[in-house]
Amino acid sequence: MSMVNRSHSNDLLEQEIGVLRQRITELEAKQQVAASPTYADFLFENSGESILIIDPYTMKILEANPNAARRLGYRRDELCQLALDQVEMPRRLDDYEAETSWQSSASGTFFYESEYRHKSGTLIPVEVSSRLVFWQGRDVLINFARDIRWRKEAEAALRQVNSSLEQQVRQHMAELAAEKEKLEAVLGSIAEAVAMATANKKIVYVNPAFTSLTMFSLAEAQMKSFEAMFDFAPRDLQAQTAAFAEGKVWSGEVMGLCQDGRFYPTVLTIVPMLDDDGRITGYVTSHQDISRFKALDKAQYSFITNVSHQLRTPLTNIKLYTQLVEDGLGNGKAPHYLHILGQQAERLEHLVQDILELASLDSSESVFEWRPVDIVQMLRQMASTNQRRAQLAEQTLTFTATDTLPIFMGDPSRLRQVFNELLDNAFAYSAPGTTIALIVSRHEAENRPWLTVQVQDNGPGIALEDQAHVFDRFFRGHPAEQGNIVGTGLGLCIAQQITQAHHGRITMESEPGKSTTFTVWLPLSPA
Numbered sequence: 001m002s003m004v005n006r007s008h009s010n011d012l013l014e015q016e017i018g019v020l021r022q023r024i025t026e027l028e029a030k031q032q033v034a035a036s037p038t039y040a041d042f043l044f045e046n047s048g049e050s051i052l053i054i055d056p057y058t059m060k061i062l063e064a065n066p067n068a069a070r071r072l073g074y075r076r077d078e079l080c081q082l083a084l085d086q087v088e089m090p091r092r093l094d095d096y097e098a099e100t101s102w103q104s105s106a107s108g109t110f111f112y113e114s115e116y117r118h119k120s121g122t123l124i125p126v127e128v129s130s131r132l133v134f135w136q137g138r139d140v141l142i143n144f145a146r147d148i149r150w151r152k153e154a155e156a157a158l159r160q161v162n163s164s165l166e167q168q169v170r171q172h173m174a175e176l177a178a179e180k181e182k183l184e185a186v187l188g189s190i191a192e193a194v195a196m197a198t199a200n201k202k203i204v205y206v207n208p209a210f211t212s213l214t215m216f217s218l219a220e221a222q223m224k225s226f227e228a229m230f231d232f233a234p235r236d237l238q239a240q241t242a243a244f245a246e247g248k249v250w251s252g253e254v255m256g257l258c259q260d261g262r263f264y265p266t267v268l269t270i271v272p273m274l275d276d277d278g279r280i281t282g283y284v285t286s287h288q289d290i291s292r293f294k295a296l297d298k299a300q301y302s303f304i305t306n307v308s309h310q311l312r313t314p315l316t317n318i319k320l321y322t323q324l325v326e327d328g329l330g331n332g333k334a335p336h337y338l339h340i341l342g343q344q345a346e347r348l349e350h351l352v353q354d355i356l357e358l359a360s361l362d363s364s365e366s367v368f369e370w371r372p373v374d375i376v377q378m379l380r381q382m383a384s385t386n387q388r389r390a391q392l393a394e395q396t397l398t399f400t401a402t403d404t405l406p407i408f409m410g411d412p413s414r415l416r417q418v419f420n421e422l423l424d425n426a427f428a429y430s431a432p433g434t435t436i437a438l439i440v441s442r443h444e445a446e447n448r449p450w451l452t453v454q455v456q457d458n459g460p461g462i463a464l465e466d467q468a469h470v471f472d473r474f475f476r477g478h479p480a481e482q483g484n485i486v487g488t489g490l491g492l493c494i495a496q497q498i499t500q501a502h503h504g505r506i507t508m509e510s511e512p513g514k515s516t517t518f519t520v521w522l523p524l525s526p527a
Helices: 003-035 039-046 066-072 095-100 149-189 208-214 234-245 291-327 334-362 375-385 387-392 412-429 478-482 491-501
Strands: 050-054 061-064 110-117 123-135 138-147 193-198 203-206 250-257 263-274 280-287 371-373 396-401 408-410 435-445 448-457 505-511 515-523
Touching: 050 066, 066 110, 066 138, 123 149, 193 208, 208 250, 234 250, 234 263, 263 291, 291 334, 371 412, 375 387, 375 396, 375 412, 375 435, 375 448, 387 396, 408 412, 412 435, 412 448, 412 491, 412 515, 491 505, 491 515
Parallel strands: 396 435
Antiparallel strands: 050 061, 050 138, 110 123, 123 138, 193 203, 193 280, 250 263, 263 280, 371 408, 435 448, 448 515, 505 515
């Protein structure tokens, strides 16, 4: 063999030997790696969580780390003889678990809460993350379980605290609701109009009496301040500012505003609400309509003025003719003067009687003697009695009645007083040659039966501007004043009040220049 061929063969042998040595080194390295513990094994053995490796098809435990064995009270070899359902309690898919269970689509890991059973039977709440992996040539489930007893205890304590707080809140709300109902009941029952406002005087609440008086609903009132609901004079605003600065109540007479734009007189009281530091937090106002009291004051003043005027005239005449009698005893006119004095004294007596009668009716001190009254028979007698009076006045008095009218329960003397007043007016205002008609009948009105007594005359009638005042006290129309017709102006007012005491009323129809009809309505059945 040549030297060249031998050298080439040696080179090839050395190359093959080098490849074999490299392969042997790689195999030795792989063997060392396989023989030494891996990082995953280290984590498995030393993890603080309980780790179970489970066959996903049989759900048998294949392996358990030391922490899992210790937490569950088993040896590792004992755990590996159990199925998962012997360790993990069956899960109930309730609302709470639906909220606490979820699956990560990115990692393929399923998270849920469950309970592990200790060897002693004690249940341990755990939070589990479960994932299917390929391990040692097979599919396995790796379950990581974390003990969450401390969290469950905290949640239980928190739920207990929440339950206690909820109970206290419910109790407090119930107490507030009860107090609110009481307050609304009180505010709803009082007659005074009450409004509550904020510190900047914005209305936040009004009671039913406020709405009834002003016609502003709660929603409408809440769009206003109470300063816009009343007409305050500058001095009122100044007095309020001074009073509120000292935390005092202000009260005064002002004009209130209605929803329709009308104003009404009222006495308004404003009470500031103060906090512990004396700062104003709101206002409470109360008021009521005093229009009626104003009207009563005006009526009282008018009454006193009219009484004074009515008394002054006969008293002046009495003084005058008394003096004339004293000065002219020898002139032969004394009898005439004495006759006039008698007339004036009689006029004065009637006036005093009417005033006393009206005062008695006003004060409800008048006594009524209730008994069955035959109205038809009473008026027939009155018509007969007044026939002579009609003849002397050259007038005609007629009487018409329905025969089937029932007996009425009332005070006969008071009713006679009413009918006499209407007949007296008819005779006084009717001219000679005219007819006065007295008519008694039955009518149906307002879904009930009424007994009506009409007194019709053919007198001058009542002027339109006077018709609204015929029942006013001391009112006497132009014909009475111009015709020197004797009267006090109280008769119709007294007749109206007597009729009202019998639960009835008097109406009037008049055509100026032609006739007047007064109708007394007396109910034949309860309302």
